[in-house]
Amino acid sequence: MRHYFQTELTALEQELIRMGALVEDQLRRAVRALMEQNAPLARQIIADDDRADRMEMDIERRCLSLLALQQPLAGDLRAVSTALKIITDLERMADHATDIAKITLRLKADPFVKPLVDIPEMARLATSMVRLALNAYVHRNIEEADTMIRLDDDVDHLYAAIFRELLTLMHDRPDTVAQATHLLFVANYIERVADHATNIGEWVIYMVTGERKDLND
Amino acid sequence: MSQPPAIRVADLSVWYGAQRALTGITLDVPAGQVLALIGASGCGKSTVLRALNRMIDRVPNVRWQGSAMVGDTDVLGPAVDVVALRRRVGMVFQQPNPFPFSVFDNVAYGPRLHGIKHPARLRKTVEDSLKQAALWDEVRGKLRRPARALSGGQQQRLCIARALAVKPQVLLMDEPTAALDPLSTAKIEELVRELKGRYTMVVVTHNLQQAARISDWTAFLEAGRLIESGQTGTIFTTPRDARTENYITGRYE
Numbered sequence: 001m002r003h004y005f006q007t008e009l010t011a012l013e014q015e016l017i018r019m020g021a022l023v024e025d026q027l028r029r030a031v032r033a034l035m036e037q038n039a040p041l042a043r044q045i046i047a048d049d050d051r052a053d054r055m056e057m058d059i060e061r062r063c064l065s066l067l068a069l070q071q072p073l074a075g076d077l078r079a080v081s082t083a084l085k086i087i088t089d090l091e092r093m094a095d096h097a098t099d100i101a102k103i104t105l106r107l108k109a110d111p112f113v114k115p116l117v118d119i120p121e122m123a124r125l126a127t128s129m130v131r132l133a134l135n136a137y138v139h140r141n142i143e144e145a146d147t148m149i150r151l152d153d154d155v156d157h158l159y160a161a162i163f164r165e166l167l168t169l170m171h172d173r174p175d176t177v178a179q180a181t182h183l184l185f186v187a188n189y190i191e192r193v194a195d196h197a198t199n200i201g202e203w204v205i206y207m208v209t210g211e212r213k214d215l216n217d
Numbered sequence: 218m219s220q221p222p223a224i225r226v227a228d229l230s231v232w233y234g235a236q237r238a239l240t241g242i243t244l245d246v247p248a249g250q251v252l253a254l255i256g257a258s259g260c261g262k263s264t265v266l267r268a269l270n271r272m273i274d275r276v277p278n279v280r281w282q283g284s285a286m287v288g289d290t291d292v293l294g295p296a297v298d299v300v301a302l303r304r305r306v307g308m309v310f311q312q313p314n315p316f317p318f319s320v321f322d323n324v325a326y327g328p329r330l331h332g333i334k335h336p337a338r339l340r341k342t343v344e345d346s347l348k349q350a351a352l353w354d355e356v357r358g359k360l361r362r363p364a365r366a367l368s369g370g371q372q373q374r375l376c377i378a379r380a381l382a383v384k385p386q387v388l389l390m391d392e393p394t395a396a397l398d399p400l401s402t403a404k405i406e407e408l409v410r411e412l413k414g415r416y417t418m419v420v421v422t423h424n425l426q427q428a429a430r431i432s433d434w435t436a437f438l439e440a441g442r443l444i445e446s447g448q449t450g451t452i453f454t455t456p457r458d459a460r461t462e463n464y465i466t467g468r469y470e
Contacts, residue, residue: 002467071426073453073465210455 005070009079012062013138016083016090019055020134023090024127026052026097027193031123034104034186035116042101052094056087075207082207086137089196093130096189103182113169113176119183122158122190125151129197136204148201149215155194162187222286223248223417224269224387229283229293231264231441233276238264239441241283246434249414253432253449254421256464261441262421266389268292269419270306271299287387304331307380311392313372315364315379320356323364323375327383342382349415350378351408370401377408381416388412390420394427406431425465429453437461 026045033041063084066072072080129151132144166180166187198215205213222245231239239261246252254262267273268285271292284291292302304327315323324343333339343360347353352374356367364375373393380388390409394402409418409431422428428435429449436446437460445458456462 005467073425073429074456074462076466077454 002070005066005072005076008062008066008070009076012059012066012080012083015055015059015062016086017134017138019052019059019087019090020130022048022052022055023094023097024130026094027100027123027127027130030097030100030104031120031190033101034107035120037104037107037109039105039108042104045101046098049094049098052091056091059083059087078207078210082137082203085203086200089199093193093196096193099189100186103186107179107182110179113173113179113183114165116183118158118162118165119187119190122155122162122187122194125155125158126190126194126197129155129194130200133197133200133204136201137207140204140208142201142205142208145201145205145213145215148198152194152198152215155191159187159191220248222246223250223288224252224419225284225286226265226268227284227286229265229268229281229285231261231268231273231279231281234278237441239268239281242438242443244436244443244446246417246419248417250433251409251413251418251420251431252434252436253428254419254436254438255423255425255428256438258423260438262438263391264441265438266308266391266419266421269387269389270303270308271297272308274299304383305385306387306389307383307385308389308391309373309376309380309393311395313369313376313396315367315372315375318364319361320364320367320375321360324378324382327379331383343378346378346382347375349381349412350374351404351411352378368401370397370404373397373401373405374408377405381412386417388416388418390418392421392423395423402427425453437464439464 026048029041030045032038033045063080066080129148132148132151136142136144163184166184170177170180195216202213202215205211224244224246226242226244229239229242230237242261242265244252244265254265256262264273268281269287269292273279273281281293283293285293287306290297290302292306316326318326321343324346325339328339328342333342344353347356352371355371356375364372367375377388394405397405406427409420412418420428420432432449434446435449435452437444437452437456437458439460445452445456445461452461453465456465462468
């Protein structure tokens with residue numbers, strides 16, 4: 001048994017979970033700040049993005065040192081390379097939380113042109129996908145892959161609905177164009193988050209089975 | 218387009234007295250490619266190697282069943298001329314074992330044995346073999362010096378040159394770098410890559426990273442049985458059998 005490697009791998013996985021929890025939290029807070037039009041919270045989210053960046057670098061360093069010093073093979077190699085891929089997706093998600101926070105600041109305190117219903121619902125689905133993907137990673141369990149696909153479809157449908165709705169609104173009321181465009185961006189960022197979660201799911205499938213599968217098909 | 222495999226082991230079982238060393242091994246190696254045999258000590262990988270050039274003959278009470286084709290000859294057949302076979306199937310060992318002769322005479326030994334007497338032809342063969350073994354530049358001025366004055370890594374490449382001098386089809390290597398430092402090891406590995414295409418090679422190694430670096434195919438043996446074989450990239454990233462996975466990830470009991 002390679003106890004040292006196993007211990008290091010477990011520590012790496014725990015770091016990854018911590019990063020995942022942070023990213024989930026950033027996303028939740030970003031959508032909350034938008035809904036509440038809470039500028040201080042939005043600024044805090046932007047400031048906290050550094051933490052995600054630092055965690056990404058730390059995990060990357062751990063992965064590279066395991067590859068160089070332990071030369072993992074087979075399932076171990078797939079676990080380490082999967083971690084390397086996952087942190088890139090997580091970091092992008094954190095960036096999208098920041099993007100949403102920046103939009104919140106730009107929207108200032110102008111009243112919303114319409115009540116936001118689908119955007120928080122989309123965000124709820126996307127963050128639950130992140131949670132699902134990371135749980136699958138930790139437990140090396142891919143049984144929830146179908147749930148991921150279903151959730152991603154739901155996110156895509158909501159995005160399409162939001163897109164149509166905002167387009168109609170802009171057409172009918174040109175004074176809403178500036179804000180509606182920003183909200184469209186928000187919806188797009190959340191849709192991207194769901195795609196990144198799907199990527200993580202695909203990497204977990206690779207880690208467990210050795211096969212690359214496209215969950216977006 | 219596709220050539221027949223250079224080596225084709227079919228349902229090979231070997232017994233040393235009452236002890237069974239191999240059970241039903243079936244393995245192909247395509248011409249010009251490298252097969253790595255991996256597995257714990259005593260798993261039978263060296264027996265496979267030694268069957269291919271009939272070195273197992275030296276073990277008292279050895280018996281075997283099945284066949285091992287090299288080209289179109291069953292090397293385990295009763296009519297095989299073992300001396301002629303060993304010319305076609307060269308072998309390199311863990312400890313470099315140059316003869317107590319000069320560098321030149323080591324490489325010329327095989328060709329002389331096989332009847333090459335003409336000095337110019339011998340010189341040409343020796344030079345070509347040393348060049349193929351990536352040793353020529355280091356020994357061109359020292360051909361008359363004793364082979365044992367060379368460094369360990371140079372001695373090992375000399376042994377490879379000696380094997381190549383009789384123009385074999387197959388080169389067997391039993392832990393060829395186990396006694397060498399990392400730099401000499403890297404040279405031997407580079408050499409294996411260069412010799413690919415011209416020779417079919419079977420390498421026994423305990424160094425899994427080495428197997429991964431130099432081979433096209435990998436076969437994992439356990440207790441005399443072939444557990445899994447396949448393309449090296451597949452075996453080292455996604456082995457199918459849990460026993461292979463456990464062995465190469467160091468979780469072997």
